[in-house]
Amino acid sequence: MKKIFSIMLIFVMLSFALTSCKNNENELVVITMWHVYGGQTDSPLNNLIDEFNSTVGAEQGIFVRVDAVSNSNNIHKGILSSVNNEPGAGKLPDIFASYPKTILAMPDDNILVDYNDYFTDDELSAFVPAFLDEGKIGDRLLGLPVAKSTEIMFVNQTAFDRFSAETGVKVSDMYTWDGLFDVSKQYTNWSDSKTPETLNDGKSLLAHDYHFNYFQVGVESLNENFFTENSLNFSKTFGNVWQPYADAVLNGGVWLKGGYATEPLRTGDAIVSVASSASVLYYSNKVTYPDNTTETVEFTAHPVPTFENGEPLVMQRGVGMYTVKSTPEKEKAAVAFLKWLTEPEINTKFVTKAGYMPVTSESFDKYLAPAVETIDNPMYKELYKAFIKTQENYTFYNAPLHPNYLDLEMRFEEQIRYHFEAEKLNYLSTEGNISDEIISDSLDKFKKNYEN
Amino acid sequence: MFKKVLSAKKSNTSIRNRLNLYFSILVILILSVLILILGVNGVFSFYDKELESVLNSQLENSCYKIQEEMDVLAANSIALSEEITENVTSVLLEEGKNFDDLKDNPQLIYEIENRLYPNLNTTLKSSQCSGVFAILDTTINSNILNAENSKSGLYLRFVNLNAENPVHQSVVMFRGIADIARNENVELHNRWDLEFDSQNLTFYNDMIATNSNKLSESYIYCNRLKLTETWEEISLLSVPIFDNYGNVIGICGTELSKIYFKTNLPATESSYGKIMTILSPIEDDKIFVEDGMVGTTANVGIETLDFLTVEKGKHFNRYTSENENYIGIHEVINLPSENGKDFAVLTLIPESGYKLYVRKHNFLWILGSILFFLFSLVLVFLFSKKFVEPIKNSLKNLTETELSQCQQSGIQEFDELISVLQKKSQQDNNIPQEKNLPKNMDDLIVDFTKRVETLTPAEQSIFQYYIDGYDLKEIAELNFISISTAKKHNTNINKKLKTSSKEELMLYIELFRRCDCLDRISSKN
Numbered sequence: 001m002k003k004i005f006s007i008m009l010i011f012v013m014l015s016f017a018l019t020s021c022k023n024n025e026n027e028l029v030v031i032t033m034w035h036v037y038g039g040q041t042d043s044p045l046n047n048l049i050d051e052f053n054s055t056v057g058a059e060q061g062i063f064v065r066v067d068a069v070s071n072s073n074n075i076h077k078g079i080l081s082s083v084n085n086e087p088g089a090g091k092l093p094d095i096f097a098s099y100p101k102t103i104l105a106m107p108d109d110n111i112l113v114d115y116n117d118y119f120t121d122d123e124l125s126a127f128v129p130a131f132l133d134e135g136k137i138g139d140r141l142l143g144l145p146v147a148k149s150t151e152i153m154f155v156n157q158t159a160f161d162r163f164s165a166e167t168g169v170k171v172s173d174m175y176t177w178d179g180l181f182d183v184s185k186q187y188t189n190w191s192d193s194k195t196p197e198t199l200n201d202g203k204s205l206l207a208h209d210y211h212f213n214y215f216q217v218g219v220e221s222l223n224e225n226f227f228t229e230n231s232l233n234f235s236k237t238f239g240n241v242w243q244p245y246a247d248a249v250l251n252g253g254v255w256l257k258g259g260y261a262t263e264p265l266r267t268g269d270a271i272v273s274v275a276s277s278a279s280v281l282y283y284s285n286k287v288t289y290p291d292n293t294t295e296t297v298e299f300t301a302h303p304v305p306t307f308e309n310g311e312p313l314v315m316q317r318g319v320g321m322y323t324v325k326s327t328p329e330k331e332k333a334a335v336a337f338l339k340w341l342t343e344p345e346i347n348t349k350f351v352t353k354a355g356y357m358p359v360t361s362e363s364f365d366k367y368l369a370p371a372v373e374t375i376d377n378p379m380y381k382e383l384y385k386a387f388i389k390t391q392e393n394y395t396f397y398n399a400p401l402h403p404n405y406l407d408l409e410m411r412f413e414e415q416i417r418y419h420f421e422a423e424k425l426n427y428l429s430t431e432g433n434i435s436d437e438i439i440s441d442s443l444d445k446f447k448k449n450y451e452n
Numbered sequence: 453m454f455k456k457v458l459s460a461k462k463s464n465t466s467i468r469n470r471l472n473l474y475f476s477i478l479v480i481l482i483l484s485v486l487i488l489i490l491g492v493n494g495v496f497s498f499y500d501k502e503l504e505s506v507l508n509s510q511l512e513n514s515c516y517k518i519q520e521e522m523d524v525l526a527a528n529s530i531a532l533s534e535e536i537t538e539n540v541t542s543v544l545l546e547e548g549k550n551f552d553d554l555k556d557n558p559q560l561i562y563e564i565e566n567r568l569y570p571n572l573n574t575t576l577k578s579s580q581c582s583g584v585f586a587i588l589d590t591t592i593n594s595n596i597l598n599a600e601n602s603k604s605g606l607y608l609r610f611v612n613l614n615a616e617n618p619v620h621q622s623v624v625m626f627r628g629i630a631d632i633a634r635n636e637n638v639e640l641h642n643r644w645d646l647e648f649d650s651q652n653l654t655f656y657n658d659m660i661a662t663n664s665n666k667l668s669e670s671y672i673y674c675n676r677l678k679l680t681e682t683w684e685e686i687s688l689l690s691v692p693i694f695d696n697y698g699n700v701i702g703i704c705g706t707e708l709s710k711i712y713f714k715t716n717l718p719a720t721e722s723s724y725g726k727i728m729t730i731l732s733p734i735e736d737d738k739i740f741v742e743d744g745m746v747g748t749t750a751n752v753g754i755e756t757l758d759f760l761t762v763e764k765g766k767h768f769n770r771y772t773s774e775n776e777n778y779i780g781i782h783e784v785i786n787l788p789s790e791n792g793k794d795f796a797v798l799t800l801i802p803e804s805g806y807k808l809y810v811r812k813h814n815f816l817w818i819l820g821s822i823l824f825f826l827f828s829l830v831l832v833f834l835f836s837k838k839f840v841e842p843i844k845n846s847l848k849n850l851t852e853t854e855l856s857q858c859q860q861s862g863i864q865e866f867d868e869l870i871s872v873l874q875k876k877s878q879q880d881n882n883i884p885q886e887k888n889l890p891k892n893m894d895d896l897i898v899d900f901t902k903r904v905e906t907l908t909p910a911e912q913s914i915f916q917y918y919i920d921g922y923d924l925k926e927i928a929e930l931n932f933i934s935i936s937t938a939k940k941h942n943t944n945i946n947k948k949l950k951t952s953s954k955e956e957l958m959l960y961i962e963l964f965r966r967c968d969c970l971d972r973i974s975s976k977n
Contacts, residue, residue, distance in 0.1 A: 074622060260642075263639065293593060294596075
């Protein structure tokens with residue numbers, strides 16, 4: 001009798017084992033993702049995700065599905081509207097790419113996976129420590145770096161050469177902020193002189209992605225705190241940083257309209273940008289002018305300008321990957337994908353196609369240099385040359401985890417552009433004669449408006 | 453089995469084994485009849501019917517949804533076309549120009565695009581689409597290379613295609629005059645360009661040359677195409693734009709991107725796997741997947757397919773490709789295409805998923821039947837044991853105790869048997885002629901038995917040796933007596949038993965043996 005029962009038990013267990021095996025084979029764990037790598041262009045990460053899905057993902061029953069490729073601002077808005085349950089907000093993805101500012105603005109960051117639960121100490125020690133730090137909130141590791149970028153100065157060399165040929169200005173003149181702003185004023189005057197029949201139609205030289213970053217890194221590089229406990233430190237040093245900038249802006253040398261710096265360079269409305277190295281993806285070597293004529297141009301890349309008496313400091317950028325808590329299977333699957341993406345060889349392959357820096361020490365030491373050698377695109381070659389110079393000569397600056405960071409940044413970015421659009425109209429009549437008094441007044445007005 | 457049943461009848465088989473055998477046959481018969489009834493009633497083709505029902509229901513929903521959305525998009529595109537006609541006419545009248553004057557006139561084109569921007573923006577935000585466009589059959593600069601294919605116009609798209617609420621979505625300008633975007637505080641797309649290249653729109657020239665002047669008869673839904681210089685793929689619902697005289701001056705319409713389509717038509721969970729929806733051109737038995745749109749799938753394969761071949765089936769169709777096969781159904785909807793092919797909505801699941809499901813459930817059926825059979829066998833063994841146990845106990849009781857002292861077993865038939873035996877035994881005691889012998893023989897046996905009882909113990913012992921077959925000499929040795937003493941006992945025995953010789957005595961003994969009554973005269977009992 002016992003034998004019969006044993007046989008029956010084995011049958012039942014076998015059947016459960018067999019059916020569960022079959023289920024695992026059939027049902028993929030689908031991971032949804034919002035990322036920033038290649039919004040509106042060919043996405044190098046999407047190609048890698050296809051590779052993952054057809055190889056490692058297929059073996060492990062994981063399918064990563066990209067539901068949105070956009071810029072970090074749009075992902076930031078999308079995530080916050082989802083977590084705040086705003087009407088019409090979409091469902092949170094399993095993995096999203098964002099800056100810590102998004103996490104700080106969340107009502108509850110406990111909805112995110114702590115990577116300490118899924119990575120061993122050995123695995124985490126493979127990452128460049130400074131890159132990991134940005135994703136730490138308290139003792140939790142919520143953001144995982146997969147690619148890091150920094151700010152780079154891109155120059156439409158073809159257009160600059162024309163300007164240079166007539167004025168004698170050199171790119172090296174723009175290696176300091178004072179020099180860059182001075183050149184920008186000269187460029188505006190020079191371009192204005194090209195159409196004597198139309199007054200004040202001089203073009204801007206410089207487009208900056210984040211004016212807030214210029215002030216933040218500038219002030220910090222001059223050994224002054226940029227932030228106070230709740231707001232910004234409008235110190236004397238801030239005034240020193242403001243002075244050359246305001247002078248150039250009021251003279252029309254700096255592009256003030258919203259959007260990313262790549263935009264005016266594409267339409268020929270500016271020829272120099274200070275932007276994320278990752279924006280290399282979005283530059284096209286074609287400039288389209290208002291009469292629909294196009295010009296094929298060459299871009300060069302350089303480390304960002306510094307202040308003559310300041311420390312060479314540069315903003316470290318690049319979103320981290322955040323995983324939303326769900327089921328253990330989904331969390332494991334998401335982490336499996338991220339581990340694959342940060343494997344040194346895969347990571348190097350990814351970052352060199354997207355214009356980023358890899359995130360593990362092994363990638364830097366072993367894979368990056370040979371990978372750069374194989375790059376055909378001259379703009380990417382330029383970028384990596386600038387990367388190397390930046391790494392050699394600059395210190396990376398990490399934005400602090402200030403509780404009001406996002407609010408301060410967005411308010412500053414909007415107000416400074418709006419402020420100078422209005423100021424420009426006021427001082428247009430001064431015909432380029434911008435006095436220190438006018439600049440000082442404009443700072444006072446800005447401070448007053450900002451602090452209200 | 454049958455032989456076993458027959459042999460069970462003949463051979464000396466225990467009741468329990470017989471019961472086991474009969475019950476097992478009964479269980480097998482019941483199981484077979486059950487499977488037969490289930491088979492006849494279509495239980496084993498249940499999956500096909502159920503899947504057909506699930507696919508039909510999904511197809512009905514998808515067709516309704518797609519048809520309704522396409523109708524709304526067509527209506528919105530037609531309305532946009534009419535608004536564009538009105539605005540272009542209005543600007544041209546204000547400026548005292550006609551449409552041909554737009555060529556090489558950036559300022560006038562700016563005026564028109566600026567006027568059209570609100571129309572496009574409103575259409576984009578009020579339609580279930582990912583973008584909206586208006587192309588005018590003119591160009592800002594006819595002197596540049598490829599000017600004949602360069603067309604002015606506006607193309608607005610949503611930035612985050614996944615968001616479901618179009619009202620608060622950020623808009624980006626893909627084509628159009630940059631200053632308009634800046635005035636409207638809209639970003640330029642990273643692959644922005646000033647004008648359209650009509651070569652990328654395969655249907656453009658046909659639509660511009662259309663003879664029909666009825667908008668509702670002139671719209672088309674184009675095949676999937678790649679958005680220039682991006683990773684995105686789109687389809688456009690396109691309508692001609694007429695001027696006041698009925699001439700075609702451009703085209704406009706709405707865009708559905710692949711991502712938008714995916715989020716709008718998610719795969720539906722079913723027992724057979726995820727059911728995906730495809731909207732694709734169809735001709736004869738070919739589904740042109742490369743030209744259509746695919747809803748959300750958990751399967752990269754299908755999106756990269758060129759086409760699927762339809763094999764019609766009873767409950768559903770098979771859709772075969774070089775890599776994976778699918779099963780599903782399709783229905784043609786009313787959607788004009790750019791090349792005259794019909795558009796069909798398909799609901800599909802991977803064939804492998806269906807097969808796996810059926811295999812899994814058939815396996816469960818088989819496993820269930822086996823378990824039922826095994827369980828029935830266990831019950832058969834248990835019941836037969838339970839049935840036979842009191843009989844065996846009663847038999848044991850009977851052998852271990854006197855018949856007269858046998859207790860009630862609780863089994864009616866067995867107790868009746870005992871009762872009968874007890875009665876018989878009682879009769880035997882009362883009537884010595886218990887054996888069924890002839891009367892004279894019976895008398896002889898009874899008389900002789902009574903005479904044997906008169907023997908002394910010593911004589912009884914000698915007599916027993918004779919019963920056991922020993923001769924005189926052996927008897928003397930076994931009893932440790934002399935032959936003469938034995939002979940003396942013989943003489944007494946013969947006298948008491950009224951036999952004249954040893955031969956007669958042995959004859960009596962043989963008689964008792966044959967009549968099976970030896971126990972009556974044997975002292976061994």
